[in-house]
Amino acid sequence: MPAPKACKSASGDPEGFGQRPPASIRINNFSRSEDFPAVFGRPLPWVVRRLQHHVARWSRALGCQGATTAMLATSITVLLGFVGLAVEAGNWYLSLRNAATAADLAALAGAAALERGAADYRAVALDTAARNGFSSTEVTVGPPTSGNFTSDKSAVEVVISRPQAISLAKLFISSAPTIRSRAVATAHTDQRVCVLALGGGLSLGGNSTTNAGRCAIAANATSPKGITIAGNARVRADALITTGTCTGCTGRDVLTNDNLPPAIIANRPDPITDPFANLQNWTPTPPATCVNLSNQWPKDSETSANTATLPAGQAICGDLAVGPKQTLNLQSGQIYYFNNASLDVRGTINGSNVTLIFTGDPDRVGTIHINAQATGSLSAPANSLIDGHPEAAGLLLYRDVRATNNSNKDVQLNGGANMVLSGGTYFPSSNVVVNGNSALGSNCLAIIGYSLSFSGTADTTVDVSGCNNSQPYPVVRTVRLVE
Numbered sequence: 001m002p003a004p005k006a007c008k009s010a011s012g013d014p015e016g017f018g019q020r021p022p023a024s025i026r027i028n029n030f031s032r033s034e035d036f037p038a039v040f041g042r043p044l045p046w047v048v049r050r051l052q053h054h055v056a057r058w059s060r061a062l063g064c065q066g067a068t069t070a071m072l073a074t075s076i077t078v079l080l081g082f083v084g085l086a087v088e089a090g091n092w093y094l095s096l097r098n099a100a101t102a103a104d105l106a107a108l109a110g111a112a113a114l115e116r117g118a119a120d121y122r123a124v125a126l127d128t129a130a131r132n133g134f135s136s137t138e139v140t141v142g143p144p145t146s147g148n149f150t151s152d153k154s155a156v157e158v159v160i161s162r163p164q165a166i167s168l169a170k171l172f173i174s175s176a177p178t179i180r181s182r183a184v185a186t187a188h189t190d191q192r193v194c195v196l197a198l199g200g201g202l203s204l205g206g207n208s209t210t211n212a213g214r215c216a217i218a219a220n221a222t223s224p225k226g227i228t229i230a231g232n233a234r235v236r237a238d239a240l241i242t243t244g245t246c247t248g249c250t251g252r253d254v255l256t257n258d259n260l261p262p263a264i265i266a267n268r269p270d271p272i273t274d275p276f277a278n279l280q281n282w283t284p285t286p287p288a289t290c291v292n293l294s295n296q297w298p299k300d301s302e303t304s305a306n307t308a309t310l311p312a313g314q315a316i317c318g319d320l321a322v323g324p325k326q327t328l329n330l331q332s333g334q335i336y337y338f339n340n341a342s343l344d345v346r347g348t349i350n351g352s353n354v355t356l357i358f359t360g361d362p363d364r365v366g367t368i369h370i371n372a373q374a375t376g377s378l379s380a381p382a383n384s385l386i387d388g389h390p391e392a393a394g395l396l397l398y399r400d401v402r403a404t405n406n407s408n409k410d411v412q413l414n415g416g417a418n419m420v421l422s423g424g425t426y427f428p429s430s431n432v433v434v435n436g437n438s439a440l441g442s443n444c445l446a447i448i449g450y451s452l453s454f455s456g457t458a459d460t461t462v463d464v465s466g467c468n469n470s471q472p473y474p475v476v477r478t479v480r481l482v483e
Helices: 044-062 066-115 121-131 277-281
Strands: 139-142 156-163 178-197 202-204 209-211 216-219 226-229 234-236 239-242 245-247 263-265 307-310 320-322 327-330 335-339 343-345 348-351 355-359 368-370 375-379 395-399 411-413 419-434 445-454 459-461 475-481
Touching (some): 121 139, 121 156
Parallel strands (some): 178 445, 202 226, 209 234, 216 239, 226 245, 320 343, 348 375, 375 419
Antiparallel strands (some): 156 178
16 A cells, blocks of 8 residues: 655645644634733733644644644634633632622621721721722722611621623623622620629629629729629629729639639720710700709608609709608609709609609719618610610610719619619719618619629629610620621
């Protein structure tokens, strides 16, 4: 059999090594090489041409079958097209992953800033996105516009979008995709706080018993202050939390209700949020009309027995003492302003859905003493009675933060076994003392003061499980991604 003839190209190349592939399978309309993804370190068009060239040579060497040459060259071209598309799609997927990570981090940062009360949580979220490679023109920050958290005032939504570059994918799709990622973060309540010292520390000593049930006891005071448990104090709480030190917190009688050691968090970097903080920007304005019951009920009287109803719409302008045999009734749904006046309760006091405000001249603001013999019940309103201050929902007692006479005007809460306070009690610049043979208790009672001291034989129960829809207590909140 005669040997096959050598193939000869039109250029005179006997083996066809220099022959170009058929025009029908050549790629002649490439854009700039730098517009295409790289394959093996070279622009894709260059790789395609080189492979087409070599396929033609190999085909000639194998038998000069033109159909085979066309088929192989076409197959290689299509294969490289899919490789290029895969590389390009991979870049888009990586960009989407980066956008998702940036959106998550920005949403968490924004929600954390909002929880801390930052003036512009949006700026915090945008800065976080920028640090992760996305400019402000590519990022939208605000309350959620869709999903399950549109009514959550603590939720922050971040949406990141960025158009993608397109090159070889033009062979398959008409326009470049735009990657988009969305994240929503919000603050989740992890722990309720029944007792909070805002700055002066919290001490539990003597033979006192403080039962916080399923709540935490906390102090925002910095070291060396914080929480101090001494003497024979008995403490029941889910957690002890402070931005300062926690001294004596591992004592033998410091337990949870399940007789387990409570969680102890000392040197916490962020203070616990004060739920009534906005009230510190409010200046109480008592009614111009005053009522003075001091003549009717002499402060030192121990024998007179009578009952009175405190009228609404008037300020109490003189110290008011409720003696052991006396009963004072407050009208439901009212604010009572004690203007440069104190309230001393040794008898019975009753009032539902009321808020008591102690205010006046900063150096003359009165205070409240609830003594161990006191009986009766005071409950706070579920809705705020102070215009423009919705945070006052559930507020029972408030002593003006502007008071400067705090050293000789301690708040004393020493109610007896038959005295029930329900709601939030707020004394942001005052020292709060709970001592003596008291048994103050409620299933909705939170005590917040500048400093707090539980001593003597005080038997105090603080619990917020019965606060229903109002929330007159601080909480420990953790920011989490929810969408």
